[in-house]
Amino acid sequence: MNSRERVLKLFRGGEVDRVPCFSGMGNVTETGINKLGYRFANIHLDAKQMADTAASTYKLFGYECGVVPVDLCVEAEALGCVINVYPNAEGILYPTIKEKLVHNEGEMDGVSIPDNLADKGRIPLMREAIRLIKEDIGNQVAIGSYVLGPFTLAGQIMELNDLLKLSFKKADKVAKLLDVMADAIIVVAREYEKAGVDYITVREMGATSDVLSPRVFKSLILPPLQKVHKAISAYSVLHICGKTNDIVTFMMEANPTAISVEQKNNVAETRKKLGRDALIFGNFDPYNVLVSGDEELVRTTMRKCIDDGVSAVWPGCDIWPTVPPKNMAAMMDEVTKYGGKR
Amino acid sequence: MADEARKKEILEKLRNGVIQYDEDACREGANEALEAGLDANEAIFDGLVSGMEEVGRLFEAQEYFVPEILMCADALYAGLDILKPHCRQMDMGIKGSVVIGTVEGDVHDIxxxxxxxxxxxxxxTVYDLGRDVPLEKFVEEQLKTDSELVCLSAMMTTSMVGMPKIIEKIKEKNPDCMIMIGGAPTSKELADRWGADGYAEDASNALKEAIKMVAFLKKLRDEKLKKQ
Structure with a gap:
């Protein structure tokens, strides 16, 4: 069973020989970027560089996926926001939104989806990057991409501060905006599907229960998430950061193929709550374990994830590019050895 | 001096105004405090801040979440804006200025x-550099203002890794400057390793830490008043 077969079989709900080790979020490494002779700031703007860099994590470490894009600004940019890729940064800085679309409450109602959203911003570049990475390593690994969740995207096109307050004060207005965001996300996800991705992760990072109450999650965040997952025909993963134990059942109600949680989730409890068949991906700390931990910490953490009952060992967020190669190797080695023993 | 019952009533109004995120009540309470001749510092600490302490507790108890806290903060500022010009300058025996900002690559500032x-x-005195602040700007601003405290915030793992560079540069130029780091991906271990003096992992924690600090200042003030 190769990595691709393993991951796809897992998504289908079949038995696999061992827990796979992959991600639906960014996982490029500095090692890969340097080897290719690229610069981090450029890989977001060039389909070939993006695809090459993303494929290098599999090629160098056997990481069991190929995921593009690398940044989180694709949808917001396509909707009309201006992004900053920090072209002159010395170290690694991820692109951010420089110019928002909505500047005040009054402008919220005016947000609409451009007719040709599929051709805006970097969506065409993304289609090309997906095509390229699929051509390159698509026989060996599953190819993934990600979109933002409606609330997280809304928090990019307007001030998060205002969005949060309005979620409380004027929930109807926010619900309306989130529905538009859901439609935009669906357009983008469909383009990725057409380009050939096997799975799509929906990253609803802004709606963690560290920030919003489970009650608001259910009434406001869940409906547009359900809409998005319903429209995705590829396998889908719903990722939410932070403390998610109180909302994992709601996450399942969004009806993704799998849910993804980070290190603040108690996965043993989540497993108990959701039962043995639920696909739960997680949940190690990609910085404090994989980047700044030693090999031993990496190994014990991988074993703990598996013992707690994850269906796939998967990071809590993007893998930070400065990850030491020996830690990547330790992660793969440990999951390969220990992942079949459950 | 206002009579005790009236004073209590006004402080309660300020406190509840914050807890119930009622900006109008805080504004009214602040004006009433001034009319009644209440000490502005007292109105701030025993009214507004006392309310914010309760908000911190409600957050811990998961009765309040971030939207509520943001609204409570707006209410607090509504009162503070009115009271602040009437505060006796630095009667707490503590002079302080702080440089604060979200590091480059991060646009989250809650x-x-x-x-x-x-x-x-x-x-x-707060020198707020805003968000997405280039590293050198923190160092420059600290030197320019000679602030005793620098607070660095990041919400994304992807942006916090610039922090050690700033800490190193500031400490190199000014070893006495205290540095607080904060944000979801930070930890006590990282703060220690990077040579920061304090940390707060999330908004509630930051709020708690800041409340603790202000509560400490309040205690100092009370002790000072007792001695007088």
């Missing part, structure tokens, strides 16, 4: 703003 609020309340 946690940073909550911490800033508590510094405002405590009478610090």
């Amino acid at each position: 946690g940073k703003n909550l911490v800033k609020m508590m510094f405002d309340v405590a009478g610090f």
Whole structure:
């Protein structure tokens, strides 16, 4: 069973020989970027560089996926926001939104989806990057991409501060905006599907229960998430950061193929709550374990994830590019050895 | 001096105004405090800040979440804006200025703003650099203002890794400057390793830390008053 077969079989709900080790979020490494002779700031703007860099994590470490894009600004940019890729940064800085679309409450109602959203911003570049990475390593690994969740995207096109307050004060207005965001996300996800991705992760990072109450999650965040997952025909993963134990059942109600949680989730409890068949991906700390931990910490953490009952060992967020190669190797080695023993 | 019952009533109004995120009540309470001749510092600490302490507790108990806290903060500022010009300057025997901002690569500023609020309340001079702030700007601003405290915030793992560079540069030029780091991906271990003096992992924690600090200042003030 190769990595691709393993991951796809897992998504289908079949038995696999061992827990796979992959991600639906960014996982490029500095090692890969340097080897290719690229610069981090450029890989977001060039389909070939993006695809090459993303494929290098599999090629160098056997990481069991190929995921593009690398940044989180694709949808917001396509909707009309201006992004900053920090072209002159010395170290690694991820692109951010420089110019928002909505500047005040009054402008919220005016947000609409451009007719040709599929051709805006970097969506065409993304289609090309997906095509390229699929051509390159698509026989060996599953190819993934990600979109933002409606609330997280809304928090990019307007001030998060205002969005949060309005979620409380004027929930109807926010619900309306989130529905538009859901439609935009669906357009983008469909383009990725057409380009050939096997799975799509929906990253609803802004709606963690560290920030919003489970009650608001259910009434406001869940409906547009359900809409998005319903429209995705590829396998889908719903990722939410932070403390998610109180909302994992709601996450399942969004009806993704799998849910993804980070290190603040108690996965043993989540497993108990959701039962043995639920696909739960997680949940190690990609910085404090994989980047700044030693090999031993990496190994014990991988074993703990598996013992707690994850269906796939998967990071809590993007893998930070400065990850030491020996830690990547330790992660793969440990999951390969220990992942079949459950 | 206002009579005790009236005073209590006004302080209660300020406190509840914050807890119930009622900006109008805080504004009214602040004006009433001034009319009744209440000490502005007292109105801030025993009214507004006392309310914010309760908000912190409600957050811990998961009765309040971030939207509520943001609204409470707006209410606090509504009162603070009126009271602040009437505060006796630095009667706490503490002079303080702080440089605060979200590091480059990060455009999230909610946690940073909550911490800033508590510094405002405590009478610090706050140099707020905003968000997505280049590393050198922190160093420059610290040197320019000679602030004793620098607060660095990041909400994303992807942006916090610039922090050690700033800490190193500031400490190199000014070893006495205290540095607080904050944001979801930070930890006590990282703070220690990077040579930061304090840390707060999330908005509630930042709020709690800041409240603790302000509560400490309040205690100092009370002790000072007792001695007088």
